[in-house]
Amino acid sequence: MEIIDKKDITVLIAGDSGDGMQLTGSQLTQTSALFGNDISTFPNFPAEIRAPQGTVAGVSGFQLKFSSEKLYTPGDSCDVLVAMNAAALKANINKLKSGGELIVNIEGFDKKNLRLAGIDSDQHPLESKEIEDFNLIKLEVTKLTREVLKESALGQKEKDRCKNMFVLGYLYWMYSRDTESTVQFLKEKFGGKPDVLEANLKVLNAGYHFGDTNEEFTSRFKVEKAKLDEGEYRSITGNHAAALGLISASVKSDLELVYGSYPITPASDILHELSKHKNFGVKTIQAEDEIAAICAAIGASFAGSLAVTASSGPGIALKGEAIGLQAILELPMVIVNVQRGGPSTGLPTKTEQADLLQAFYGRNGECPVPILAATTPKDCFYMAFEAARIALEHMTPVFFLSDGYIANGAEPWAYPTEASLPNITPQFASGDGTNYLPYKRDDNLVRKWAIPGQEGFEHRIGGLEKEHETGNVSYDPENHEFMVKTRAEKVEKIADHIPLQDIDAGKPSGRILVLGWGSTYGAIKTAVRACLDEGIDVSHAQIKYLSPFPKNLKTVLESYDQILIPEMNDGQLIKIIRSQFGIDAEPLNKIQGLPFTSSEIINKIKSLA
Amino acid sequence: MEATENKPLTAKDFSSDQDVRWCPGCGDYSILKQVQSVMPDIGVDKKDIVFISGIGCSSRFPYYMNTYGMHSIHGRAPGVATGLKVANPDLSVWVITGDGDALSIGGNHLIHVLRRNVNLNILLFNNEIYGLTKGQYSPTSPVGKNTKSSPMGSIDQPFNPLALAFGAGGTFIARGMDRDVKHLRGLLKASHDHQGTSLLEIYQNCNVFNDGAFFTFTEKDSKARNVLFMEHGAPMKFGAEQEFALRLDGLSPQLVKSNDYSDDDLWIHDQHDKTKSFLLTQMFEHPEHTDFPRPFGIFYQEDRPRYEDGVIAQINDAQAKKGKGNLDDLLKGNFTWKIDD
Secondary structure, eight states: OEEEEESEEEEEEEEETTSOHHHHHHHHHHHHHHHTOEEEEEEEOOSSTTOOTTSGGGEEEEEEEEESSOOSSSOSSEEEEEESSHHHHHHHGGGEEEEEEEEEEGGGGSHHHHHHTTOOGGGOGGGSSGGGGSEEEEEOHHHHHHHHTTTOOSOHHHHHTTHHHHHHHHHHHHTTOOSHHHHHHHHHHTTTOHHHHHHHHHHHHHHHHHHHHOTTOOEEEEEOOOOOOSEEEEEEEHHHHHHHHHHHHHHHHTOOEEEEEOOOTTTHHHHHHHHTOGGGTOEEEEOSSHHHHHHHHHHHHHTTOEEEEEEOHHHHHHHHHHHHHHHHHTOOEEEEEEEOBOSTTOBTTSOOOTTHHHHHHOSSSSOOOOEEEOSSTTHHHHHHHHHHHHHHHHTSEEEEEEEHHHHHOEEEEOOOOGGGSOOOOOOBOOSSSTTOOTBOBOTTSOBOBOOTTOTTOOOEEESSOBOTBTOOBOOOHHHHHHHHHHHHHHHHGGGGGSOOOOOOBSOSSEEEEEEEEGGGHHHHHHHHHHHHHTTOOEEEEEESEEESOOTTHHHHHHTEEEEEEEESSSSSHHHHHHHHHOOOOEEEEOOSSSOOOHHHHHHHHHHHO | OOOOOSSOOOGGGGBOSSOOOSOTTOHHHHHHHHHHHHGGGTTOOGGGEEEEEOSSSGGGGGGGBSSEEEEOOTTOHHHHHHHHHHHOTTSEEEEEEEHHIIIIITHHHHHHHHHHTOSOEEEEEEOSSBTTTTSBOOTTSOTTOOBTTBTTOOOSOOOOHHHHHHHTTOSEEEEEETTOHHHHHHHHHHHHHSSSOEEEEEEOOOTTTSTTTTHHHHSHHHHHHHEEEOOTTSBOEESTTSOEEEEEETTEEEEEEGGGSOGGGSOBOOTTOHHHHHHHHTOOSOGGGOSOOEEEEEEEEOOOOOHHHHHHHHHHHHHHHHOSOOHHHHHHOSOOEEEOO
């Protein structure tokens, strides 16, 4: 059989949200990563756990690009579409490249499925003219799965649940992958249920051998290992990386991690991950609500712990008053916002960057809080760590912004060692406390942290305005203005302790700068590289430190004739750039709950060039 | 943590250098004084004591204690105290709250701290009015109460705070009053001694906006007839000469004359009996509508695992099973691959 070498392949697996599409996708991801490909993923699923079966609203998709070259996005379109039913096909067929492989479970295209997908039965999609554009592969997944398991003691429902393993096995065959890491995964997952384990393994193997023995298939594909930088790699999602970043900060600051949280999509996975690592002394509190969650973190920070709370936009809105308290107390805390579509409940499982202004301004009173944003899944590790460093060393709550796209997306990560991470050194009060003034500051305007249990440092803090240095309640007009300005200046001074803004691609000055922040990194980078290859005078800078901005940002912005700001919102960074620097820019906004494709950005760059 | 200092501390050592700013005549002064005078006796170093409050008149309390303290935000003190206690279980943590703070805006946190049984002491100053916002009805104001925000009388059914605590799974439920200082000191000490969340409701007179709300129970001429001081193991007698008593007919409380029964036949208070304790919390009718007295003292006490102990036990368990966390192993994870050259 012929094995065709490909530079990269993008696979989109789509089916009902109960069909195990996310699991199938993440297994294919893991296996491709272990093989040595670069990978980038985009899981895209409905907010309902079991959305109406067979309908377009219920379609759950997982897009994976694996490549022999470096990757920055999961791909604008796919080479392979696996559609488990008619609705999955309808929702995703426009993403399949002309000439691509279309693998369908034909059992999902009966009359009932067509009706549920809203397709006229006399316009069967697999018999349409457009479908001839693709290489159609028809499978009878349920029938084949049942056949494999005819001797199993499992019930019909449980047997049918294994059908995603058939598809996975088949994909492993088609893309020349071995099943080993999935076999290991299944052994861990179903160790306690030998019947279920056996059934899954059988079906996985059957899917693999189906490809091998079926004469209909004439070619297989292969993507060579990627030439990534030398090192040891693992695959990581953004939420997983954020959790590891927080634990690392706890180790490197020698402080206990206390995490107060209330479950919310798409942030809950951080809580799940942290609660697995209690052997690091991690204390997780699943509070009764968002406010209690942050208040528990406030209490823990008063006690001298590394306090963290996390949520998504709606939860952050509820935490607003408490963030103000933490800011006026001048105690450290990391506040994670894994952004999703808003306002209100909005699009819980879809991505958006629309909480930037909330992070900047979403509190009563003058209440600046440092803001950091991660650019990719693995960057969530470094930025969560950075957020903890700044919080602890500058005695302030710090926002760490992620979003649903990078939180659930995965990529390879040349993980660091403990020794390679910097120490974090909070300034604790020392001595016998004789002259301790809770709000006396050092050169960075940072106060000393005295914690309950420290003899001689007994003091009271609170949400009322405090007198300079003593921290006693003060309603003095001049003092209030002084304290407001001092707290703001303390945050501004953090600019002395963060990296300067770098140019990711292109020249340090020129015609067009594409300025992004957070998770638009991959799409912008891919777009700018493509434009540079075509000789367009364009550069790329991605902001990770949003408040305070890097000290050289204004100079960087002034080095270009025109600035383009792509954002997954209706124009938020652009407002801040205009108001802080008096510099205008061209917006590119996408508010569809979906990340940018690189071609959307390329088209915009070309329209300006 | 046990006190280690040689020189015994006095109430004065617990008084901060800040001027107390409650209205003259406020019941809070008495409570502050009793708390300050009990502190030296609870066997905890000053450095290990923390007072956490929310918002309201009573919530200024931490500023006046020479211990660690935090004046937090409205209703959220139980949340802050939970985090503090989880972070450092050795601290003696006291939550100061009022009827609006604990039962209105912070109602959710109150019930959840009670069910979790975090080892902290909640002092709920109940004055049946909003004081700091200048006189609106509160969630404990009686129906019909005329206030600034209810000029035609409040139509809200009030909370029975102790029955609420019972329903939430509280493990220590008690009531005291600002004007019976000796009794209050005993309850403060008992609150500290209880290992779990102690809820001590304290009737407190707001002499500006709700003067005399509790005079039936606190003033000489009416107190004896209307107040039952419960003591574990003792018959429930009250009255100036202990001439009245309660007995139980099945689960139905009856008001009787003490002399008509031998003590053994009266209701003997058992603070560990959940059913009978709950009956006591139900004696909540206004005195004008009932002959039954209002009980004071410890209604209920139960030993149940403390939340923070559960947190620590899981950490110890995880470390015993997996060993103390090794960051390099964690960062590496289970599946890795190597890229050479």
